[in-house]
Amino acid sequence: MLSSHSGFQRSSQIALSRSRFLRLAAGALLPFVGLRASVAAVPNPELAQNSGASGTKDAAASSRTGGILVNQFGPVKIHSYLSPADGFHVSTQMIEGPTAVVIFDGQLLLPYADEVASYVQTLGKPVERIILSHAHTDHWSGLQVLTERFADARVFALDGIADQLHARGQARLDSFRPIYGDRIATKVTVPTEVIAEGVQRIDGITYDFRRFVDAESDLQLAALLPEQKVLMAFDLVFSPNEHAFTVVDHFDHWMIVLEQLKALQGYDTITIGHDTPVHRSVIESTISYVKRAKEIHAASADAKTYSESLKAAFPERQQAAWVDFSASLLYAAPR
Numbered sequence: 001m002l003s004s005h006s007g008f009q010r011s012s013q014i015a016l017s018r019s020r021f022l023r024l025a026a027g028a029l030l031p032f033v034g035l036r037a038s039v040a041a042v043p044n045p046e047l048a049q050n051s052g053a054s055g056t057k058d059a060a061a062s063s064r065t066g067g068i069l070v071n072q073f074g075p076v077k078i079h080s081y082l083s084p085a086d087g088f089h090v091s092t093q094m095i096e097g098p099t100a101v102v103i104f105d106g107q108l109l110l111p112y113a114d115e116v117a118s119y120v121q122t123l124g125k126p127v128e129r130i131i132l133s134h135a136h137t138d139h140w141s142g143l144q145v146l147t148e149r150f151a152d153a154r155v156f157a158l159d160g161i162a163d164q165l166h167a168r169g170q171a172r173l174d175s176f177r178p179i180y181g182d183r184i185a186t187k188v189t190v191p192t193e194v195i196a197e198g199v200q201r202i203d204g205i206t207y208d209f210r211r212f213v214d215a216e217s218d219l220q221l222a223a224l225l226p227e228q229k230v231l232m233a234f235d236l237v238f239s240p241n242e243h244a245f246t247v248v249d250h251f252d253h254w255m256i257v258l259e260q261l262k263a264l265q266g267y268d269t270i271t272i273g274h275d276t277p278v279h280r281s282v283i284e285s286t287i288s289y290v291k292r293a294k295e296i297h298a299a300s301a302d303a304k305t306y307s308e309s310l311k312a313a314f315p316e317r318q319q320a321a322w323v324d325f326s327a328s329l330l331y332a333a334p335r
């Protein structure tokens with residue numbers, strides 16, 4: 001667990017120095033020195049003072065193993081939970097508006113979804129809805145816990161995601177079971193509501209929901225928050241500190257999608273599906289990564305060659321195990 005802890009600390013500091021993310025509401029494992037260093041990197045101390053969840057009772061913080069970043073935009077706070085590394089560093093975003101919370105994504109491992117739920121409860125507002133960004137297991141397994149803890153919250157996803165989970169969800173859980181045992185979901189939580197593309201307001205916050213196909217996954221939601229100038233990119237954009245998942249051969253179209261995101265003006269802060277939020281410059285480094293992965297895929301006859309070459313091409317990136325995981329799926333028989 002120590003390695004994941006130090007990884008979070010490192011990426012947090014990088015992210016903070018590049019974005020407006022202001023306050024680290026850390027879990028128990030994060031030493032106070034990490035918090036001080038991060039806050040020192042914030043260019044506007046007045047904003048730093050006003051940000052965060054200070055004043056709320058967060059009794060679970062002392063035992064929490066994941067990390068939480070809070071970014072405030074007037075009446076809106078974005079809380080980003082980051083799981084330890086054994087949960088793939090999945091980030092759950094909690095958008096806190098004036099009267100409610102919207103949760104995006106549900107974690108891979110149930111104990112981390114439980115940490116998310118306990119944290120949300122400290123905010124003292126009802127969960128208006130839960131939104132799933134795409135059908136990869138690391139983002140929906142933990143919805144089992146969130147829907148138990150927030151029984152009134154409806155679960156939304158793009159049209160087509162529920163069909164994917166009906167078709168392949170149980171098989172994916174079964175494939176994770178030997179590794180994670182009872183920390184993985186026992187049942188598939190299928191979204192019951194379709195999220196409409198385009199602009200809508202939820203709890204006074206404007207969202208512009210976008211649908212993307214054939215990138216990191218077959219079907220991926222992204223959300224723009226035009227008033228906060230935040231792009232929620234989920235697994236379209238990956239941290240410069242970590243490898244990306246390349247589980248399907250959509251390299252060319254993924255790069256087209258990234259160029260579309262790059263063309264969005266003014267969205268400097270990007271929340272991502274794994275690791276802490278990043279600056280928009282990370283779109284470019286994700287393009288470079290995907291481009292290199294495409295070249296290596298074209299030149300590699302098997303998973304082992306692909307994996308070794310990609311790791312050698314990006315030796316500074318963490319989470320090398322994700323490359324092995326990706327290669328095993330990328331070179332598996334078409335499903």
Ligand SMILES: [Zn+2]
Binds near residue numbers: 235274
């Ligand atoms: Zn993911």
